[in-house]
Amino acid sequence: MTANSLLSWTPAAIVFDCDGTLMDSECHWEEARELVLRGYGVETPDDFGERTKGLHYTECGRVMAEAAGLAPAVAEQLTAQLLEHFRKLVAADPVTIPGACALVQHAARFAPLAVASNCPRDVVESGLASAGLLSHFIDVVVPDATLRPKPDPDLYLAAARACGAPPAVTLAVEDSYCGILAASRAGLRVLGVGPNPHERELALVDMWVPTLADAALLDWAGTRESLTASYARA
Known part of the structure; x- marks a missing residue:
């Protein structure tokens, strides 16, 4: 998928990484x-x-x-x-990544959102709460006795399931190779974010932006409409 085709697509759900993607931690x-x-x-x-x-x-x-x-x-x-x-x-010092708040707020209007993170739940939830973002997410998925951490696909599969969407029509937003690999293995489409991507990361993502404050990305999120198709929750 090219950048143009990704920005013409409406995902049924979006799953965000937290560290380095939403929170500047x-x-x-x-x-x-x-x-x-x-x-x-x-x-x-x-x-x-x-x-x-x-x-x-x-x-x-x-x-x-x-x-x-x-x-x-x-x-x-x-x-x-x-x-x-x-x-x-x-x-x-809880700090959000530039563009994270605007992107989440736009995205929450057209798709269910979840977080998939390798961090402890209390750290993820307290950081998102301090940023005023926690209420936008249906679920925060972290490793436990049944879910393996990234780069295994478990967290992304569980997060898509929590949103009620098949992985193939779910978008992952990630900043690390470990997370991108996990999302790719789970069958999600991937938006990579960060200033200096490596070739191994670019090979796995559908689109890469240097920042979540990217104007084209925010315009895309602000103009999407909810899908009319419904997906049964697994």
Whole structure:
């Protein structure tokens, strides 16, 4: 699908990633990782943010243990410390991505919305609530005992199901390769967002925009009408 055809299409539902897509929290993850690793006398590798972007926080803890040269058993402790720092940083400075509020508000008028995130539920919901966005979403889907984290497709499949739409007519909005891969595996069409996409990301998305404040994207969302077809909830 080309950019032009995506912007002439009306999805039956839209599922948003949260971190880095709706909420500007990647900087908080970066600072939290640095605080944890510094406590073990380790400087954060230059490529660490790119390596861990979009990963589930438990997987991030494992990668941090490797970077610090610590035993794998320490990963759980690092994960707990990471979440503690991250929660404090987000609570002190919740910030939305430019264009996120306008896009969500426009989209909620023509399609059911959900969030699919690898973050803890309390962090996602508190951040969206602080931005005045939480009420626009039918569901917030996060990993649990039955749903595997991204890059597995479980979260996107569950989110589309919560919206009552088949994956093939549902749009995912993502900023990371991990999330794009999950949405693609689930069979959703994908809108990628961010300033510097890699080729591997561009190969999987239907359209890429540098920002959710993109004028053509907001104009598209503001002029859509709800589909007349209804989809039975699974």
